[in-house]
Amino acid sequence: MFSKQTVAVHVKGMPVKVHLVSTGAVSVKTKFRDATKTGMLAMLDFMLDKTFTEWMPIWVMIIEHPEGFFVIDTGENANVNDKNYFKSSGFFANWFDTTQFKFIVNKEEEIGPQLNDLQIPIEKIKAVVLTHLHLDHIDGLKYFPSTEIIVNKYEHDKPFGDLPKLYPSWFAPTLIELNQQYEAFDKAFYLTKAKDLLMVHTPGHTYGHCSIVFNTDEGCIFFGADICYSQQQLINEKYSGTNASHKLAQKTYAAVTAFAKEHKTIFIPSHEAAAAERLKTLTPVF
Ligand SMILES: [Zn+2]
Secondary structure, three states, X not given: OOOOEEEEEEEXXXXXXXXXXXXXXXXXXXXXXXXXXXXXXXXXXXXXXXXXXXXXXXXXXEXXXXXXXXXXXXXXXXXXXXXXXXXXXXXXXXXXXXXXEEEEOOHHHOHHHHHHHOOOOHHHEEEEEOOOXXXXXXXXXXXXXXXXXXXXXXXXXXXXXXXHHXXXXXXXXXEEOOOEEEOOXXXXXXXXXXXXXXXXXXXXXXXXXXXXXXXXXXXXXXXXXXOOOOHHHHHOOOOOOOOOOHHHHHHHHHHHHHHHHHOOEEEEEOOOOOHHHHHHHOOOOO
């Protein structure tokens, strides 16, 4: 439904390819995406909402960095189509995940086959970096049993809305503490020796939610995951109905906006179809 996008950029003059692939499609309650209230009221509002959004992508980003290839999030898998998929997570999770969301994921859209299509062997992946632990970001982990998985320790210690029953049995990620300041962000962690690729703490959606900053010669590619559903939401300071903390979400919007005003920033939320075109044309927020 959403075609993959590849852009050729450079780091210190060296060519790097960045790919965006969608591991299927998701639709959510309209007021889950576009809230007019906050906190519990927003939650009540979207649960009572009878309308769903259009189909949206579930992006995974692959960076062919000279220090090694990085996979950012792992997307969804085709088992999510099975109506019993959430049963093991308990009554509430089963009700919630089968009534508030809709998924369409084909087997060939999973991250494994997509890497295959790109002729990238799994062994070439230096690390998988998870922005947070929600199912549509971790359900492709099954392809990476021998790859290093990097997770913010705080996200792991204080998850919000994750479904541990869906973690692979072998799941034992490298937990890192984000203990550096980076520009507008209080907490960051460098993923490369060149210090051009980093995780920054962008809480709100979950307490430990992270974004990925990739500084290229052509501009900063900012994988914002679930900070918001679209760039327009960020610019207009509109929020989704699903933040662990509205206050933290507001702080994160302010930090990302300040950063994007200082640097040419190409903003890629996990579920925005238009992000693919912005990546291709390297179109910044401001
Ligand atoms: Zn999420």
